[in-house]
Amino acid sequence: MNDRVFGVFTLLLSIFxxxxxYIVEESIISDHIGPKIYPYIVSFFLITSSLxxxxxxxxxxxxxxxxxxxxxxxxxxxLVMYAVFLPIIGFVFSTFFASSFISWRLGAKLTSAFTAGxxxxxxxxxxxxxxxxxxxxxxxLGF
Amino acid sequence: METFDLLIDGFKVALTLENFTLALIGCILGTTFGALPGLxxxxxxxxxxxxxxxxxxxxxxxxxxxASVYYGAMYGGRISSILLNIxxxxxxxxxxxxxxxxxxxxxxxxxxxxxxxxxxxxAMFATVGLVLLAPQxxxxxxxxxxxxxxxxxxxxxxxxGGVASKNQSKTVLASCLGLGIATIGVDHQTGVxxxxxxIIELYDGIDFLVVIVGLFAxxxxxxFIENTNLDxxxxxKSIIIGNIIPKLKTVxxxxxxxxxxxxxxxxxxxxxGAGASLGSFVAYTFEKKISNKDDTFGKGxxxxxxxxxxxxxxxxxxxxxxxxxxxxxxxxxxxxxxAMLMTLDVTPGPLLFKQNxxxxxxxxxxxxxxxIVLLILNxxxxxxWLTKMPHLEQDL
Numbered sequence: 001m002n003d004r005v006f007g008v009f010t011l012l013l014s015i016f017x018x019x020x021x022y023i024v025e026e027s028i029i030s031d032h033i034g035p036k037i038y039p040y041i042v043s044f045f046l047i048t049s050s051l052x053x054x055x056x057x058x059x060x061x062x063x064x065x066x067x068x069x070x071x072x073x074x075x076x077x078x079l080v081m082y083a084v085f086l087p088i089i090g091f092v093f094s095t096f097f098a099s100s101f102i103s104w105r106l107g108a109k110l111t112s113a114f115t116a117g118x119x120x121x122x123x124x125x126x127x128x129x130x131x132x133x134x135x136x137x138x139x140x141l142g143f
Numbered sequence: 144m145e146t147f148d149l150l151i152d153g154f155k156v157a158l159t160l161e162n163f164t165l166a167l168i169g170c171i172l173g174t175t176f177g178a179l180p181g182l183x184x185x186x187x188x189x190x191x192x193x194x195x196x197x198x199x200x201x202x203x204x205x206x207x208x209x210a211s212v213y214y215g216a217m218y219g220g221r222i223s224s225i226l227l228n229i230x231x232x233x234x235x236x237x238x239x240x241x242x243x244x245x246x247x248x249x250x251x252x253x254x255x256x257x258x259x260x261x262x263x264x265x266a267m268f269a270t271v272g273l274v275l276l277a278p279q280x281x282x283x284x285x286x287x288x289x290x291x292x293x294x295x296x297x298x299x300x301x302x303x304g305g306v307a308s309k310n311q312s313k314t315v316l317a318s319c320l321g322l323g324i325a326t327i328g329v330d331h332q333t334g335v336x337x338x339x340x341x342i343i344e345l346y347d348g349i350d351f352l353v354v355i356v357g358l359f360a361x362x363x364x365x366x367f368i369e370n371t372n373l374d375x376x377x378x379x380k381s382i383i384i385g386n387i388i389p390k391l392k393t394v395x396x397x398x399x400x401x402x403x404x405x406x407x408x409x410x411x412x413x414x415x416g417a418g419a420s421l422g423s424f425v426a427y428t429f430e431k432k433i434s435n436k437d438d439t440f441g442k443g444x445x446x447x448x449x450x451x452x453x454x455x456x457x458x459x460x461x462x463x464x465x466x467x468x469x470x471x472x473x474x475x476x477x478x479x480x481x482a483m484l485m486t487l488d489v490t491p492g493p494l495l496f497k498q499n500x501x502x503x504x505x506x507x508x509x510x511x512x513x514x515i516v517l518l519i520l521n522x523x524x525x526x527x528w529l530t531k532m533p534h535l536e537q538d539l
Contacts, residue, residue: 046319052312
């Protein structure tokens with residue numbers, strides 16, 4: 001059943017993909033197999049494999065406990081938020097929150113997780129920004 | 144003999160102070176990355192990419208650093224497999240099966256030494272294989288036109304379907320998703336924007352490096368979170384290291400396993416998409432099939448740790464063959480290395496051997512040197528730190 005749901009999802013995705021390819025405006029000088037046809041070819045295989053998955057799914061996989069699923073979703077959310085907040089609040093703060101949270105979830109105690117977050121964010125910032133001169137996102141406070 | 148001359152030139156590149164230091168650092172970091180559960184070779188390489196950019200390393204130097212990490216991680220993965228029954232990275236999974244029982248039997252020291260030797264054997268032979276095979280492959284590949292390249296990639300995708308999963312439709316699906324992601328952005332041939340929905344950021348496409356690092360690193364974190372509690376159950380308090388230097392008889396016993404493991408590992412490494420995990424898997428299952436006469440496998444058989452370790456290290460070297468010669472990555476980590484080369488404006492593939500011989504042969508020579516460093520690090524290192532191990536028990 002899990003595979004079937006996934007198959008339906010990828011089927012919908014490939015329909016969206018075909019639509020996206022359909023609205024591509026080709027230039028006049030295109031070959032026969034131009035920027036529009038290639039996505040069509042890819043989506044043909046995408047649709048075929050999705051259908052295969054719906055018709056012949058694997059046996060049911062072992063799902064992690066509900067708590068674990070929530071944890072994984074939370075981690076994914078933290079990573080997305082990290083990407084969103086990085087340019088706004090700067091590298092040090094966002095890295096501190098993200099890495100503290102992830103080290104906590106990977107099994108560290110709360111205090112050591114925060115310490116790890118602090119060390120990771122500050123050291124990387126100093127090392128990359130000040131020593132190696134790489135550009136990292138800065139927030140309103142300049143770090 | 145042309146190959147030999149080129150290899151000598153490679154050693155000249157690899158033995159400059161800068162490159163040798165980088166190889167040394169790479170080996171040490173790689174072993175550490177490999178030994179830490181949740182940090183595999185792909186992540187280890189990915190973590191160091193920004194560093195090699197900011198240090199302004201040349202293509203040859205950064206490849207030496209990153210490939211040393213790759214080789215080092217293959218050595219390091221076995222340590223936590225044997226001592227804690229937690230694979231340090233995915234290819235070391237099979238080493239748990241006989242490695243941890245050996246620890247339980249009080250033979251952890253022997254297991255570590257034997258796998259260290261097996262890793263060296265596998266990696267060394269694979270690097271020799273790389274020297275012999277890659278230039279020949281290049282000669283053929285130089286004759287390739289668009290038609291042959293198309294056929295080659297069709298073959299790469301087909302072998303991917305054969306080895307990557309039990310359910311081929313999932314492999315096809317994953318490949319198509321990848322091809323789909325690659326079509327985002329302005330088409331190189333015609334300059335037509337595709338799938339970008341007028342979003343300026345998408346015109347550039349989605350960088351290969353970003354996709355590959357994101358998919359590998361993030362999924363490894365998720366897998367680790369999923370398994371953290373299981374690992375706690377597996378922990379046992381006391382680890383008896385036992386003898387560190389194995390008896391000569393034991394070493395001789397594993398020699399045939401080393402050859403078998405290395406050969407199978409190298410072959411599966413050369414195949415696109417399979418990589419080191421398949422190498423150790425094939426080596427272990429084959430070894431079990433022919434050597435398990437008195438049902439000792441899974442209970443701490445030396446051959447059961449030697450074969451998969453030789454296999455995964457040989458596969459790591461094998462995976463570099465198609466990556467360097469054809470520009471087709473043989474595994475996840477080589478895909479990251481490939482992305483790195485492309486970001487450095489070096490095009491992998493047959494022309495690489497002509498245009499950047501310093502990169503190719505410097506890299507290969509560095510792998511030889513790295514292997515010897517890793518052997519010393521992992522075996523003589525064993526003697527030094529293992530004697531101190533009992534004090535660390537509580538922390539483990």
